[in-house]
Amino acid sequence: MSWWDDVDGDDSDADEPYGQYDESSVRVRPNPKGNRPRTKTRPTYDDAPVGWVTNVDRGRFGVLVGTGSGSDSEHVITATKARELGKKSVVTGDHVSLVGDVSGDPGSLARIVKVAERTTLLRRSADDSDEVERVIVANADQMLIVVAAADPEPRTRLIDRYLVAAFDAGLDPILCITKTDLADPAPFLAHFACLSLRIVTSRSDDVPFEALHDLLDDKVTVTVGHSGVGKSTLVNALTGSTRAIGVVNSVTGRGRHTSSSSIALRVRDGGWIIDTPGVRSFGLGHVDPANVFRAFASHAIPVRPARDGIPLAQAHDWEIVDRVQDGELGATGVERLDSFRALLTGMGASDPGLE
Missing domain, CATH: 2.40.50.140 (Nucleic acid-binding proteins)
Known part of the structure; x- marks a missing residue:
């Protein structure tokens, strides 16, 4: 008889070392996270606020x-x-x-x-070689590009970058020239004479409320601009906000960042402005070079998905390529084309050939 056999000949397992631990007597530990099995079904939040x-x-x-x-x-x-x-x-x-x-x-x-699914998405990267994008604003309708006629001096190439970013995001651009009492904006605007841009001018002591309301009412507008161009002053006047207003360094001629994050503010009498931090550079490394090309193309191209067969937005008819080749735009057109090619070079893309 082996040591685990019943030593007293009865059917009891009281004297058996392991008999008392048969499966029927093992205590089942409850599920520490609950007795219901975990499901892969996740809530849809269709009824959530x-x-x-x-x-x-x-x-x-x-x-x-x-x-x-x-x-x-x-x-x-x-x-x-x-x-x-x-x-x-x-x-x-x-x-x-x-x-x-x-x-x-x-x-x-x-x-x-x-x-929710986004209709538009404004992005930028650290530089043209960096493909890592930084999302700035979603679901805006248009972009208000704010640039000063002077103090700081306007930069045409930076405006070009804003225009490409607006096109890539599906936003309709508006150009607002501030501080026109400090310098004549005509020479600067001549650089964009070949583009079908909506343009608004503003003095340091006067905001063109009527013209801006016609453009901004019932729209979500994202503002962009170089630091110190007067963007916060403009936004404060239109919204009643008290966002900090920066000054331009008299030595470097550069503006100081006054906005550290994007914020949506209600425009008086309707619409929204999304004020973004001022920047000194606007990388386009995330943009498909084909979109840069289309931003300077000769025909308008829908830039948002169609809904019920109707394009939600459409790019301007830039007409730059054909009109430059025809000699119609003169030196201004050649400059625009040079800017386009410089953008492509900076992004590491090849010139697609503008024959």
């Missing part, structure tokens, strides 16, 4: 919620990004779905659980 991101600040998002423009229920709440979004970015202008406390009461915090 929706909002519009108005600003981003160190991992916290201001989100406009409520229905109806200017209604009593409309208010801005604070939200954070939910873990399930992973590395997906949330930027000013995004339409989002929310869970949690959307009351906007002090100390309340909601979570952004879903980002």
Whole structure:
């Protein structure tokens, strides 16, 4: 008889070392995360409250919620990004779905659980050789390019970059010349005479409210511009904001950054302006060179997906290539074409041949 056999001949397992631990007597440990099996089905959040991101600040998002423009229920709440979004970015202008406390009461915090498909996306990179993009604004309708006639001196090549970025993003560009009391803007505007641009001029002591409202009302407009050109002054006048206003260094001639992040502000009487930080460079490394070429092409090209067969936006008829070759644009046209080729070279792309 082996040592594990029943030593007293009965059927009891009391004297058997391991008999008392048969499967029927093992205590089953409960699932520490609950008894229900984990499912791969995730919530769709179709019924979640929706909002519009108005600003981003160190991992916290201001989100406009409520229905109806200017209604009593409309208010801005604070939200954070939910873990399930992973590395997906949330930027000013995004339409989002929310869970949690959307009351906007002090100390309340909601979570952004879903980002709606974007219609437009303004991006820039550190330089033309860097393909890593930085998303600036989503879902804007147009771009207001602010440039000073003087102090600081205007830079035509920087404006070219803004125009290419606007085209790539699907935004309709507007050129606003400030500080026209300090210098005649005509020589600068001559560089863009061959382009079908909407142009507004502004003095240091006078904002053309009527002209700007005609362009901005009922639109979401993102502003861009070199530091110190008067962009914040313009935005403050149009929105009633008190954003800091910078000055231009008298030695370097450069402006000081006064805006550190993008923020959406309601335009008086309608529309929204998204004010972005001033920049001294605007990299296009993320842009397809073909889009640069189309931005200077001779025919207008739809730049947003069609909805119900109707293009949502259409690029200007730049007409640059054909008109330069025909000699119609003279020295100005040649300069525009040189700028185009310089952009392609900086991006490491080859000249596609403008025969």
